[in-house]
Amino acid sequence: MSAISDRNVVIVGAGPSGLAAAAELVRFGTPCTILDDQKRPGGQYFRQLSPEIQSTEENPRLLDVCGHRLVEFRCETTVWDFPAPRTLAWVSSTGNGRLNTRTLILATGAYDRPAPFEGWTLPGVISAGGLVNLYKSQRVVAGSRVVVAGNGPLLLTAAQCLLQAGAEVLALVEAAPFATQIIPQLPGLMTQPGLLRKGMGYRYGLWYRSVPVLEQQVVTRARGDHWIEKIEVRPLDDNGKICRERCVEFDVDALVTGYGLMPSLELTRLAGCRHSFHSPGDTWVPERSTDLETSVPGVYVVGDGAGVAGYQNAMVEGRIAALAILNREEPSSRVSTALKVAIRQRRRRQRFSQALSSCYHTPLDYSALVTSDTVICRCENVLLSKIRPMLTDKESVPSLARIKSETRAGMGRCGGRNCIPSLVRLLSSTTGQSSETIALPRTRPPARPIRIGDLFREELPDPDLPADPHSPRGVKVR
Numbered sequence: 001m002s003a004i005s006d007r008n009v010v011i012v013g014a015g016p017s018g019l020a021a022a023a024e025l026v027r028f029g030t031p032c033t034i035l036d037d038q039k040r041p042g043g044q045y046f047r048q049l050s051p052e053i054q055s056t057e058e059n060p061r062l063l064d065v066c067g068h069r070l071v072e073f074r075c076e077t078t079v080w081d082f083p084a085p086r087t088l089a090w091v092s093s094t095g096n097g098r099l100n101t102r103t104l105i106l107a108t109g110a111y112d113r114p115a116p117f118e119g120w121t122l123p124g125v126i127s128a129g130g131l132v133n134l135y136k137s138q139r140v141v142a143g144s145r146v147v148v149a150g151n152g153p154l155l156l157t158a159a160q161c162l163l164q165a166g167a168e169v170l171a172l173v174e175a176a177p178f179a180t181q182i183i184p185q186l187p188g189l190m191t192q193p194g195l196l197r198k199g200m201g202y203r204y205g206l207w208y209r210s211v212p213v214l215e216q217q218v219v220t221r222a223r224g225d226h227w228i229e230k231i232e233v234r235p236l237d238d239n240g241k242i243c244r245e246r247c248v249e250f251d252v253d254a255l256v257t258g259y260g261l262m263p264s265l266e267l268t269r270l271a272g273c274r275h276s277f278h279s280p281g282d283t284w285v286p287e288r289s290t291d292l293e294t295s296v297p298g299v300y301v302v303g304d305g306a307g308v309a310g311y312q313n314a315m316v317e318g319r320i321a322a323l324a325i326l327n328r329e330e331p332s333s334r335v336s337t338a339l340k341v342a343i344r345q346r347r348r349r350q351r352f353s354q355a356l357s358s359c360y361h362t363p364l365d366y367s368a369l370v371t372s373d374t375v376i377c378r379c380e381n382v383l384l385s386k387i388r389p390m391l392t393d394k395e396s397v398p399s400l401a402r403i404k405s406e407t408r409a410g411m412g413r414c415g416g417r418n419c420i421p422s423l424v425r426l427l428s429s430t431t432g433q434s435s436e437t438i439a440l441p442r443t444r445p446p447a448r449p450i451r452i453g454d455l456f457r458e459e460l461p462d463p464d465l466p467a468d469p470h471s472p473r474g475v476k477v478r
Contacts (some may be wrong), residue, residue: 006100007033007072009325010088012079012267013107014066015043016311020318021105023065025331028326028335031070031459033099035077037448043109044129045311047136050396060314081445082271086298089445091454103298105321106268107314110261110304113283115150115419116376117369119222119231120257128258129157133160141172142323143254147231149173149219150258152360157201158256159211169211173233176362177216188355191348195312196412215231216362218242219255220369228255236271240363246318254396260360262421266447272296277436280357281307283421285441290343291324292317300324309353316346367429368423379412391430398431400424400441410441413449 006299009017009025014036025032034041040048066073074092081089088099112127112349119125124136126142128150135141141162147170148159155172182189189196206213214233220242221232233248265275268286274295278285285307292300300321303314323339370376372385388405391398400423403409409423410416420440428435 008101009033009103009105010035010101011105011107012088013043013109013303014038014041014073014075015107015109015303015314016045016062016107017305017314017318018043018105018107019046019062019065020315021302021322022068022071022109022318023062024319024322025326026065026068026070029070030326030329030373031072033072033074033101035079035099036068037076037078039075041073041075045314047133049139050137058433078448078450079267080447080450082267085272085296088249091450096454101298103325104271104300105318105325106271106299106301106305107303107318108264108267108305110263110308111417112258113260113262114422115257115259115366115369116374116422117222118225118371118374119228119301121375121378122224122228123226124223124224124228124253125222125255125257127254128154128256129261131158131256132161135165135421137380139165141165141167143252144168145170145252146254146256147171147173147219147233147250147252148256148258149231149233150260151175151364152258152260153356154258154261155256156199156206157403159206160202162256163205163209163211167254169206169209169251169381169441171212171214171233172195172232173214173217173219174208174360175216175218175236175364178359179215181361182359185355185358188351188402189359191355192312192352195310195352214248215413219257220247224256228252231255236362236364238363240365242365242368259366261304262417263305263307264417265305266415266417266443268294268301269443270447271299273299273301276305276396279436280354282435283307285402286340291327291339293323293324309350310356311344313349313353316342316349320346365429366425369432370426375458376422377407377409377412378417379414380408382407382409384426387426398427400427400438404441415443415447416441 004297009032011021011034014034022032041063042048058459077090077092079088079090083089086101086104112129145168146162150156159169159172217233217235219231220234223227223230231250235243237245262283271287275284276287286294286301294301302317302321327335370384374384376382376384411418424435424438427438
C-alpha cells in the first residue's frame with residue numbers, strides 16, 4: 001500500500017524514447033522517476049534477454065540510466081488511470097498508489113495493428129511484433145516452416161529473427177509493391193543511410209538464403225484442424241483488389257503476420273489530450289507542439305506512442321521533451337542550443353520515416369479479407385456475421401458505439417486494441433465514411449488489465465480532498 005506522493009518529472013515507459021528523455025535529464029542534473037510494466041528496461045526495441053539465458057551480448061549503454069542516482073526506476077509497475085490532471089494511478093506486485101507530477105512524459109510505445117482474415121485465430125499464427133519480442137527475450141521462435149506475411153518493414157526484422165533461429169522461411173509475402181515504389185523515395189531514404197543499408201542488408205539476406213519475396217500479394221486464408229497447416233496467398237491488382245482466381249498454397253506450421261504498428265493511445269486519451277487523425281499512418285495521434293507538449297499543459301508524448309517512426313526518431317523525441325522541460329524550468333544557452341539541434345535531427349528522421357511509409361503504401365481493402373465466419377473481436381469471440389447487420393442498417397447510422405453495446409466487441413480484456421481498428425476499417429469500407437469522421441468509443445480505466453483487488457488497496461487521503469470519480473470507493477486524491 002502506498003500513499004500519494006509527488007515527483008517533479010515522471011516518465012511512463014522505459015523504451016528508447018523514455019530512456020533517452022531520462023538520460024538527457026540526468027545529464028543536466030535533474031532527477032526523474034521512470035515507471036515501466038516490464039521486469040527490465042529497454043522496451044520492445046532494446047528488449048533484454050532473460051537472465052536464465054547466458055549471453056555475451058552487450059546491452060545498450062542507454063539502459064544504464066536506470067541505475068543512476070538521480071533516477072528512480074520502478075519496474076513491473078502499470079499505470080492504469082489518470083484520476084486527475086498529471087496524477088497517475090499505478091499498481092505493481094508490491095503495492096499501488098498515486099503519483100502527482102508537475103511534468104509528465106508519456107513514452108508508451110506501439111503495438112501490432114490487427115488485420116483479421118479467415119483463420120487468423122488458429123494456433124500457430126503469431127504477430128510479427130510478438131515473434132520479434134519472443135526471439136529477443138528467449139532466442140526462440142514459433143515454428144520451423146514459416147511464412148512471413150503482411151505489410152511494412154517489421155516483416156524483414158521478423159524474417160531475420162526466424163533465419164537466425166534456424167527456421168525455414170518459405171516466403172515473405174508483402175502487400176505493397178515495394179520494388180516499384182522505392183525509387184521515387186530514395187532522396188528521403190538517403191537522409192538516414194545507416195538505416196537504409198540495414199534494410200537493404202535484410203533484403204540481401206533473404207535473397208542469399210533463397211527466400212522468395214512475393215510483393216503485391218496477401219495471405220487470404222489459413223487452414224488447419226487444431227493447428228495451422230496451410231495458407232492461401234493471392235495477388236493484388238493495382239487498386240488493391242484481391243485476384244481470387246489465382247492462388248498459391250504453402251504447407252506451414254507457423255504464420256507470422258504484421259500490418260504495421262499502432263501508437264498506444266489509452267493513456268493519452270485518459271489524460272485528456274487532444275487527438276487528430278494521421279492519414280499516412282491511418283490512425284489517431286495526440287496533437288503536439290514543436291517541443292512535443294500535448295494540449296494538456298505539462299504532458300509530453302514521445303516515441304511511437306505519438307506515431308510510429310522508428311527507434312532513432314523515438315530517442316530524439318525523448319531528448320526534445322527533456323530539453324524542453326529543462327529550458328522551461330531553468331533556461332540556458334546550453335540547453336536551448338541542444339534543443340534546437342535535436343529538433344533539426346528530428347526533422348531529418350521524420351523525412352526518412354515518411355519516405356519509408358510511402359515505400360510500403362498499399363491500397364489493400366482490408367475488409368475484403370474477412371468473411372461472415374471471421375472472428376473480429378477475439379476477446380469476446382464476435383464474428384463478422386453478428387456485426388454486419390449493423391453495418392448495412394439503412395434506418396440508423398452505423399457507429400462503433402452501437403456495435404460495442406450490441407455485440408460486446410471492444411469490451412474484452414484488451415480494451416478494444418485488437419478489434420477497434422478493424423471495426424473502423426469495416427465501417428469505412430461499408431458506409432463510405434472516412435476513418436477520420438468515425439467516432440471512437442470512450443476510453444475508460446483501466447488502461448491495462450489489473451486485478452479487482454488492486455482497486456481496493458489504496459490508502460485513503462485526507463477527507464477534505466475532492467472525490468475521484470473513477471474510484472469505486474470514492475477514494476479522494478490530491
